[in-house]
Amino acid sequence: MSSPSGVLRLGGAEFGPGQYAVMAVLNRTPDSFYDKGATFAFDAALAAADAAVAAGADIVDVGGVKAGYGEHVSTEEEIRRTVPFVAELRRRHPGLVISVDTWRARVGRECAEAGADLINDTWSGADPDLARAAAEYDVGLVCSHSGGLGPRTDPHRVSYADVVADVESTVVGLAERAVSLGVRPDRLLIDPTHDFGKNTYHSLELTRRLGELAATGWPVLVAVSNKDFIGETLDRPVAERGPGTLAALAVSAWLGARVFRVHDTAAARGALDAVAGLAGADGV
Incomplete structure (x- = not known):
């Protein structure tokens, strides 16, 4: 059911097999785990978006609510943080x-x-109408896995018989549901969603076996940038996870990931271009 040509189409852009798309993170939040609100102000966020585009970002991902625990953000406040900014960015x-x-x-x-x-839904269809919204506006949708957790919650003693099998079943099921609701297959991505509903062991297992998700035929997005599984594996705080992030990106690209959500656009672009060069013009 995935795109017969393997081409991902978002807006007016097309990304074929073997092409790596960099998605720059832009948090319009005062409490992001990574930048601590550095791009919360409108002008600061615009400057960061301009810099990301200049550094090689193909996609800019705008978020108005911190992923983890924190102050409640109403729907109205999330709209206030995101909608005018999206309009200006466009x-x-x-x-x-x-x-x-x-x-x-x-x-x-x-x-x-x-x-x-x-629409980058990192909470695995928590709002069942989100896929319908993507269909109504003919936009793309990211189908993710959160292990059954609700938005902005953390896992506690989570376990899986086979985390990769659980992720594959969930994200493929969400992609197929989205198609049934009218989302175009060539606008869909799947995301194993490292650290969401998972511990470090699970996120490492997903990284090592990412090729199994790529084999589904759906374009795979990975969001590993500076995440806790990298910090715990390498015993590094958030500010020192850059090398580990680049290693995880390179492994993910080699195993078939297509879109990469990152904080450091320039470093990611350089690493992914190197992987593409090593793999050859037609990809791995």
Whole structure:
């Protein structure tokens, strides 16, 4: 059911097999785990987006709510943080693929109306209407795995008989549901969603066996940048996880991932270009 040509189409952009798309993280939040609110202010966020595009970002992913625990953010506040920004980003960069990181259908609809091309649902269809919103506006959708957790919750003694099998069943099922609701197959991605509903062992296992997810035929997005499984594996705080992040990106690319959500666009672009060169023009 995935795109017969293997081409991912988002907005006016096309990404074929063997092409690596860099998705730059842009948090319009005051409490991000990584930047601690550095891009919460509107002008600071615009400057960061401009810099990411100049550094080689293919996609900018705009989020208005911190993924983990923190102060409650209402739907109205999330819209206030994201919709005007998406509209301005679309004006400044007409050809850029704009993504919005949200689990709420209302936010997805309003951001799509403002110019977003992709809805990045990191909470595994917690709002069942989100896929319908993607279909209504003919935008892309990321289908993720959170191990049954609700938005903004952390795993506690989570276990799987086979984490990769559980992830594959969930994300493929969500992709097939999205198609049944009218989302175009060539606008869908699957995301194993490292660390969401998983411990470090699970995230490492997913990284090592990522080829099994790529073999489904759906384009795979990985969001490993500076995550806890890298920090715990290498015993490094957030500020020192850059080398580990690049290693995880390279392994993921070699095993078939296509889209990479990152904090350091320039470093990721360089690493992925190197992988593409080593793999050859037609990919691995």
